[in-house]
Each structure stands twice: as structure tokens, then as C-alpha cells.
Amino acid sequence: MNISPNRLILSLIVIALTLGIACASSATDTSALTASGAEASLEKQATAPANPAPVASAGTEASPEKTDAPVGGSNLNPMDTPVAASPSAGAVGSADAVPEKKTVPVGVFVGERPPDFAMLLLDGSTVTSEELALEGKPAFLMFFATW
Amino acid sequence: MKEIYPEFADDFTFYAVGTDPSERLDKLEAYREQEGHPWLVAEATGTMLKDLKVLVQSTKIGLDSQGVIIYRDGYGQGDEETWRQVFQELAASAAGG
Numbered sequence: 281m282n283i284s285p286n287r288l289i290l291s292l293i294v295i296a297l298t299l300g301i302a303c304a305s306s307a308t309d310t311s312a313l314t315a316s317g318a319e320a321s322l323e324k325q326a327t328a329p330a331n332p333a334p335v336a337s338a339g340t341e342a343s344p345e346k347t348d349a350p351v352g353g354s355n356l357n358p359m360d361t362p363v364a365a366s367p368s369a370g371a372v373g374s375a376d377a378v379p380e381k382k383t384v385p386v387g388v389f390v391g392e393r394p395p396d397f398a399m400l401l402l403d404g405s406t407v408t409s410e411e412l413a414l415e416g417k418p419a420f421l422m423f424f425a426t427w
Numbered sequence: 428m429k430e431i432y433p434e435f436a437d438d439f440t441f442y443a444v445g446t447d448p449s450e451r452l453d454k455l456e457a458y459r460e461q462e463g464h465p466w467l468v469a470e471a472t473g474t475m476l477k478d479l480k481v482l483v484q485s486t487k488i489g490l491d492s493q494g495v496i497i498y499r500d501g502y503g504q505g506d507e508e509t510w511r512q513v514f515q516e517l518a519a520s521a522a523g524g
Contacts, residue, residue, distance in 0.1 A: 384493075384495050387496075388478075388479055388480045388488075388496070388499070389496065389499060390496050390497060390498065390499055391495065391496065391497075392495070392496055393494055393495050393496070394478070394479055394488070394490070394494070394496060395478040395479070396478075397471070397472075397473070397475040397478060397479060398472045398473060398475065399442060399444060399469035399470065399471060399472060399475065400452065400469060400470040400471075400472055401452075401467060401468075401469055401470075402452050402453075402456050402467070402468060406472070407442070407469070409490075409494055410494075412440075412490065412494055413490075413492075413493055413494030416492040416493070416521070417439065417440060417492065417521065418438065418439035418440075418489070418490055418491050418492050418517040418518075418520045418521050419439055419440050419441075419442060419489075419490045419517075420432075420439060420440070420441045420442070420487065420488070420489050420490070420498075420513070420514070420517060421442050421444055421479075421486075421487065421488045421489075421490070422428075422441070422442070422443050422444065422466075422485065422486070422487045423443075423444050423445075423446045423471075423476070423481045423484065423485065423486045423487075424443055424444070424445065424446060424484060424485055425445060425446050425447040425450060425484060426445075426447075426450055426454060426455065426458040427447070
């Protein structure tokens, strides 16, 4: 059985093309599956962190209660409200959850964050409201005069 | 108040802020020593008094660890029991409560 070289080469090319198309088709199917799998995974990730969110928002929503609270010593309940935005609360949700800072309106009443202020101390240093909050150090201010 | 604060001195800082611009820190400090007050004296800078709407003497403001006001009272308001409660709240705030 004599096969001419040209015919042999042509046959090989046809076989190679057939195999190539088959492989390419298989690869496309696989990548399509992978892509859809990744989307599904992303969707899961997008919905998963939503679980701790209600905890955070619940705390944030609780803050207006503070705002509504009347000024006075009898109202100490706002401190009982869990601070949803505390670092520990953020850490519970998921590994990539970033601790949020509690959103509080600026004002001078209970439940509000006072406007920025600065005080001069005897040693010449200055303490600002921002520093106090950053250090997480509570403060009690009493305004007085010596007379 | 001066009897209660020392119990909580490690938990929060008490600042007695002068309201009379003519009374500088040295005068406030002399008064503090004379009265045996266990807190720091401070002088308001800028428009702090105006911004915080400090309109009456002996206005008191408690700020929790996040800088949020948890207590505010004016002259003649509050008593030992109230302040102890406020101080406890501030201490709890410092502890992350």
C-alpha cells in the first residue's frame, strides 16, 4: 500500500486539526465551568459577611436612642447599649471585616460626639478630643471658676 | 465628687476646666491644691466653651472611650450616687464594656 508523502502529510494535518479543535473545545468548557464556579463562590462571599452586618447596624441604629435621651444624670442607659462598632464586634464577623467607627452625630448632648476641642494642661501639653477618642480613654470634664 | 474619683482615676481622666479667661492655669492649680481636688486642671483653648455650649458653672460632661457624651449636667445637678454611676459607666467604657 503506497501512500504518497503529500497525502500522508495532509492526513496528519487533518488529524492534528481535529485533535486541536477537540482540545480547544474541552478547554473552553472547563474554563466556563471554572468561571461560573468562581462567580458562585464570589456570590457566597458577598452574602456571607452580611451575617455580622445586622449586628453592626443594630448597634448603629441604637445610637439615635442616645440622641433622644434627655440630658440629665438619670439617663445612663446609653452606655448599656452594645457598641456594635467596637473592634471586637468587627472581629467576630469575618477575617476581613474592618472595625467600623461608631457613627454618632456631632452635638453637645448625651449620645452625641462633641465638636473638636483642645485643652491646655499645666505641664504645657495640649489634650484634644481627637486624642482622647483615639486613645480610647474616657474623660470627665467639669467646668469651673475659682470664684 | 473628690472622694469618689480616686477610685476611678486609673480608668478615666478628670479634667477641671477653667471657664474664666482671666484665670490662668497657675491660679486654677493653686485652687485645686487648696481644695485638695484629685484631678487635673485645664484651660479651655479656642472656642471650646462656646462649642460645647458651656453656659453655666459646674457644667459636667462625661465622654466614653469613643468620645461620645454619656453624661451632661449643669450647676446644682447630680449627686454622689449619680456621679458614682457615671464614673462606673466611664470605667466600663474604658474596659471595653
